[in-house]
Amino acid sequence: YHFISDSCTVSNGACDENAVCSHDAKTNAVVCTCKTGYTNTGSGSEVVCTDSCTVNNGGCDPNAACSHDGTTYAVICACKTGYTNTGSGSKVVCTDSCTVNNGGCDPNAACSHDGTTYAVICACKTGYTNTGSGSKVVCTDSCTVNNGGCERNAFCSHDTKTYAVECTCRTGYTNTGRERNVVCRDSCTVQNGGCDRNAACSHEARTNEVMCTCHPGFTNTGRGVTVVCTDRCTLNNVGDDPNGICTRDPRTNAVKCTCKAGFINTCTAAKVVCKDSCNIKNGGCDPNAACSHDDVTNAVKCTCKAGYTNTGSAVTIVCKDTCTIKNGGCAPNGACSHDATTNAVKCTCKPGYTNIGSDDNMVCKGMMNSDTIR
Incomplete structure (x- = not known):
């Protein structure tokens, strides 16, 4: 009587150490089957069990990392950093995360990858500012955050093509900085607000627009919104009597009109009407004097x-x-x-x-x- 032992109990039936030894149901021949997590890389009838993760990445997506279940040692495919599984069921398909819901970034952020780790990086697009905290990027219109970095006297807006922040000085202010570094100053302090040198610069109460008002003694001879201040005394004696003389108040510079020698104002200080003095109360001469004028100065002469x-x-x-x-x-x-x-x-x-x-x-x-x- 001879005892015949099961071949699988002797040196695992000569199978690979990572194989399971069994018998063919009909012939009872030894059958070597690689364990879960291993792949047969042998040839012919030779079974060589190799870690599946080293063979075609375990069947995982090229952008997945192959590993094993801690209990069953089954292959686990997990998308690498920067990739998202877009497969279904047990099928793992790794797609660039930036192409899937913008990588989880804010809709106004650009999705990219870290040059070393390939982790998703969310960076707010031009014209937006990150108002999130920590690693959470929340992109808010820059113009709503500290006026987009613009000066308080500037309007924040966006370039129609690039959406970059643009700072534009408000009405009544002038940029004394540069195109990319806008500094808004009261226009009246910058070259008199563009007003004529003989004008006072001020602001319209409602709109703050620059207003140019000619100084006393000057008249606006410009057209439309262009104020040109001209010396009133040069304008046909400011429209007053041709026998009047245009002078200025030394304190206020306001125009004063007085009659020339030999003439007298018969109206008011506001409207000068110069009449021949000899026609008004005999020029102040004695009733029994004749009123005439000096040939040189035109001053009144009284002659008995x-x-x-x-x-x-x-x-x-x-x-x-x-x-x-x-x-x-x-x-x-x-x-x-x-x-x-x-x-x-x-x-x-x-x-x-x-x-x-x-x-x-x-x-x-x-x-x-x-x-x-x-």
Whole structure:
């Protein structure tokens, strides 16, 4: 009697150490079958069991890592960092994570990979700012975060093509920086806000737009929104009387109009109407004086009329009847009177006297005696 032992119990039936030894149901021949997690890489009837992960990556996707179940040692395919399983059931298909729901990034973020680890990197697109915390990237319109980095007196907007932040100074402010470094200053402090040098720069209360207002003594001769301040005294005497003179108040520079020599203002300070002074109350002359003008200065000249003599001064003319002043220059025994037409002084000898001189040099001599009184 001979005991025949099971071949599988002796050196695993000569099978590979990572194989399971069994028998063919019909022939009872030894059958070597690689254990779970191993693949037969032998040839012919020779079974060589090799770790499946070393053979075609265990059948896993090229972008998957092959490993084994800790209990069953079955192959496990797990997508590598930066890849996402888009397969179904037990079929693992590894797709670039950035092509699957943007890699889990915010819709306004760009998905990319770390150059070393290939981990997904979420970076906010141009025009957006990360307002998340830690590793969570939340992309918010940059213009809503600290005005996009723009100065407080600037508007934040986006380039229509690149969506990059653009800073534009608000109305009433001027950029004194550069295109990419906008510094907004009150326009009135920058070259007078573009106003004429003889204008004051200010702002419109509602819109803050620059307003240019000509200084006192200047008039806007521009058109539309262009203010050109011109000296009012150069504008046809500012439209006032042609016999007026345009001057300025030394304190306020406001225009003042006064009449030229020989003319008098018959209106108001606001509207000067210059009339010939001789036509207004005889130019201030004595009623018995003739008003005229100096040939050089056009100043008023008062000259006593015929038959009247100035008893005032060269400046203040007072016209008195010449006959009341030293008998009008007539001889003592002469009578002073006036020509009915010209009012010139007429000297005639009194009754009882006769003129023995001439008409210009009258000598009245008494007709009864030889006394001659001049």
